[in-house]
Amino acid sequence: MLDVCSPGSLALSLLLVWLMLAPALFAFNLDVDKVTVYSGPANSYFGYSVDFYIPDSKTTSVLIGAPKANTSQPEIVEGGAVYSCPFPSAGTRGCKRIPFDTTSNRQARLNGTKQMLEFKTKQWFGATVRSHKEKVVACAPLYHWRSVKESSERDPVGTCYVAIQNFSSYAEYSPCRNHNADPEGQGYCQAGFSLDFYKNGDIAVGGPGSFYWQGQVFSANIAEIIKGYSFKSIIRDLIGEKKTKVGDSEYDDSFQGYSVAVGEFTDDSEQELVAGVPRGKQNFGYVTIIDSENMTYIYNFTGDQMASYFGYTVAVSDVNSDGLDDVLVGAPLYMDREFESNPKEVGRVYLYLQESPLIFKDAQVLNGMEVFGRFGSAIGNLGDLNQDGYNDVAIGSPFAGEDKKGRVFIYNGNRNGLNADPSQILEGSWASDSLPAGFGFALRGDSDIDKNDYPDLIVGAFGAAKVAVYRARPVVTVDAQLLLHPTILNPENKTCQISVSDTLEMLVTCFTVRVCTSVTGQSIPRNIVLNAELELDWLKQRGAVKRTLFLDHGDSHLAFDLTVGKDKLTQCQNFVVYLREESEFRDKLTPITVNLNYSLDESVFLGDQDLKPILNRYKEARLQEQAHILVDCGDDNMCIPDLKLSARSDKKQLIMGDENHIMFIINARNEGEGAYEAELHVNIPAEADYVGIERNMEDLRQLNCEYKMENDSRMVVCDLGNPMVAGTNLSLGLRFVCQRLENVNSIKFDLYVKSSNKDNSTSNFVSLEILITAVAQVEIRGVSHPPQIILPIPNWERKEKPSDELEIGPLVQHIYENIFFYIFWGKAA
Structure with missing residues (x-):
């Protein structure tokens, strides 16, 4: 070899x-x-076709076709080959060429001279290779032959070779090598262009070039191919061979048999042929299902785009x-x-x-x-x-x-x-x-x-x-459970005792997190180790105070291992979690989300030959469950507030240049169930600055209010209660100073009440608009000479055409000095 x-x-x-x-x-x-990678001769097209070869429990190898490989066959160039490559790798032995055919071109005596009948050079042997148990078939679709009739033409009929019993016996099958040569017959058949096995071991062979490239499909029994085979038999009629027939000329150039497969489609336990016809149906292509008994067409799938090579x-x-x-x-x-x-x-x-x-x-x-x-x-x-x-x-x-x-x-x-x-x-x-x-x-x-x-x-x-x-x-499927008990936490129910110092202990509210896992899968190792992570209050914003802690770890995040496998089909672990004191957190309504992530610990799987298992990617590797803090919201533990807001200003307009202090009297009410983390929000316009709350009026509440800035927005936020219980009615005063009024006609304050409740969480919006106006005061001082004039003027005669001012009347002079302007400039409202 x-x-x-x-x-x-x-x-x-x-x-x-x-x-x-x-x-x-x-x-x-x-x-x-x-x-595992196999390498073949360069430019041999090694890998053009491949298949497994597993004839028994002891033999495993890979079949690889190399249709342009050179072989030791005399006078043949690039005849093509099929290699058997043992698995796992066989050291220096490597892949071996299977000796399907070691002969040169056959010859026959025609008109008294020896002439070649077949042409194996560049025949593409190994372009297709298939196996079924101990049977292997490989084909050369560009195998040419010259029919026995007197002709110099070479017909690409194609041919296949069959090997059985671990490559101990070989036979050739060439269904188109007959006297029906030339394009109008089977001369351009290219049998073996496609190939597949039936489940009973028969073969299906495609030859897309028959009958002016209408194409043809064949089925044959391996035993019949082997039985009575002789290398000298150039043309033989095979018992039991079945093939599709020639069609009308409209089917020319269709390429039936370009691809073949077998399957069951008639519910009769007998498999049918499936053949690709990529240039049929006006080049839209189609795939046809063929009855294997009588080789008739029983169903078609048609392509939806011309020249897509459907099939x-x-x-x-x-x-x-x-x-x-x-x-x-x-x-x-x-x-x-x-x-x-x-x-x-x-x-x-x-x-x-x-x-x-x-x-x-x-x-x-x-x-x-x-x-x-x-x-x-x-x-x-x-x-x-x-x-x-x-x-x-x-x-x-x-x-x-x-x-x-x-x-x-x-x-x-x-x-x-x-x-x-x-x-x-x-x-x-x-x-x-x-x-x-x-x-x-x-x-x-x-x-x-x-x-x-x-x-x-x-x-x-x-x-x-x-x-x-x-x-x-191997694929490991993990069935995991995350259980919380109880799922509603009453802050008044303090049943867990913890140590806060060497001498001091206290009771706190607590609950249990239970994690259970089991694994299934084929050929998984004896025990599987899972890397697991638990995180409490998973939905809380980054940097926010977590409401829960593991008792023994003082943290809301825990990593641990779970060992599950054939020794322990199910593994469970319990973790005790306690609730912080209410003074440490504000959020009582958002569910406490417990998040479990798990992954496979691959570090425990060693060995060069063993493949590490992998988690089933279609099984979610993250679980979440939620617990709620008990709130005073009825049996359903769901609070739906009804928040109302009203407000008024002590001034209806501001005058440019004044100190312009202004106070808002604000009333906030809750006419529904408890509103948690209730806050009054007042958006401050650019012309105003927050001064503080009104502390001198007895009927106004003195709440905790803070100035905040979010992005480019300034606001005052006042805490109305956590919760703002049903029936709450609060009035407060907020003071502002307004400046920078030169270029506006009015300024507007927007107010509303919000809570962290899921439903009906905000009040109505209130907008208070304050007008801006301007005021001017003028004082003028001076004297007149003469101080008075008595009319009519004695001895004054009116001329028809006066020539100077005195002829009109006596001179009166007004003298002004020290003019004072008291003006407030700006745009009047």
Whole structure:
């Protein structure tokens, strides 16, 4: 055997999901730290196809196709090969080429001369490879032959080889190698372009080139292929072989058989064929279900976008665990036309859930997120990857990611189909100089290669000649309970005794927090250690005084460990918590929220070969419960206040330039149930300053009022009581001084009462507007000469045309001095 591979281990990074996902995703249970990597010959397309080979409990290996590999076959260039790579890694032995065919091109004597009948150079052997128990089939879809008739044409009929009994016996199966050559027949068939196994071990083979590329699908029995096989038999009729027939010319260029899968859709215990026809239906593409008994078409799924290559790949899986097979279809050239002027080729996968025989729901669609990533080029049925009862799916996007290295998206199943967001993204880490690495072009799952009861995944990267085996980590499901007793705390009920000094003890209100956990999961270690954290008053604002403390720790936060597993299926711990004295906190209405977080302590899992378990990401790892402080609010412990407010000013207007002291008489009332943390808020305008409360009027209450500033707002806050009990009626006076009045017509004070109650927590708003006015006083002093004039003026004659002032009348002079202005300038109200 030729040793061409050297397996190794490589840590692959996990991509934290795109802008798209709010909460950020993390790696679920496919391990990215202990990945087994196989390397093949450069430029051989090693990893173009992959599969598991687990014929018995002792043998586990990976089958890897390399369709451009060179072999030792005489006179054949890039004939292609299939390698068997042992798992776990087999030291220096590495991967071995399986000797499906070691011969050169067969020849025959035609017209007296020997001529070649077949052409294996660049036949792409290994482009498809599939296994079923001890059976392995690998195909060369570009295998050419020249029919026995006199012709120089080479027909790409394709061929497959079958191996059984641990590669001890081989036979060839070439369903299109016959006398029906040339494009109008099966000459361009390319049998083996796609391949799958029935559950009974028969094979389904696609040949998309038959009948002017209408395409064709075949089914055959492995035993019949092996029985009576002879290397010399170029053309043989196979007993039991079934195949679809030629259709009308309208089906030309449809490519039926581009992809194939098998599943049960008629409730008769016999599986049907599913075939992709990516260029059918006027290039919209469709997928057809074919009756395996008579090879007739019984159901079609049609694509919804022209040239998306709907049917490029197909897969069958019971995703929602209802006992009925479902169909997945890839359309890797699908264009996202959100913006019609700039469509983006992102790829799409369709999931059709089967409700009853041949009755399907409308498709659930998963769109790719990266342009030209070819999302949906490969679809792998993973089986139940996380052991939650639903099958999961891997979808390849081989040209996505950084430098187009490729990505694989893992979608978990549920009762309604597939989760809309991937639980994990595997990131290609290899680059290729000549072509994209193609990580994710080939996928294979639904087999447990490391025998830990969880199915694993093989990913091929043919451009980099790499294949990675991802093993599934055991999934630990934690069922946790957080119990509080009692859930309503009466501050008057002081039953817990604590020490406040060496000689002094006191009774306080207390309650119990009980944490119980149990774990389930396949192949989990004997005992699981959980890192747990308890936090009291979790919803209190940062820096606020917590109302509760652990008795023994003097803190509202506690970290501890829980050991749960097969020795102890359920583990419980109790913690006693006490309530602070009421004088230490104000908030009595907000529930006391107890928060429990837990995580898996991975440090206890050692060993290079063992995979560390992981918590079930679909099980919430945080629990919350609430306790309430008993308040005087009736049987329902819910206070609904009815807060009222009125206010008046001792002045209706202010005069510019005066000292302008002003007092508000404010009345606050509660006509409902208790209002907790009740406060009067007075918003202060920019022209006023707070002086203090009125202390000289007996009918006004002297409350605790403080000046506060929040952002750019100034206010006075007065404490009205905690609680402000039902029937409270308070009157108080607040004094302000008003300045800086030059540029306003009025100033406004806004007042209201608020409480911390959930319902009806605020009073009516009151706005007091004070007008601004201006006053001016003028005093004028002076004399007149003469001081008086007696009219009529004696001896005065009026002239018709006076020539100077004296001819009009005597002169009177007014003399002013020491003019005083007493003016208050400003805008009058």
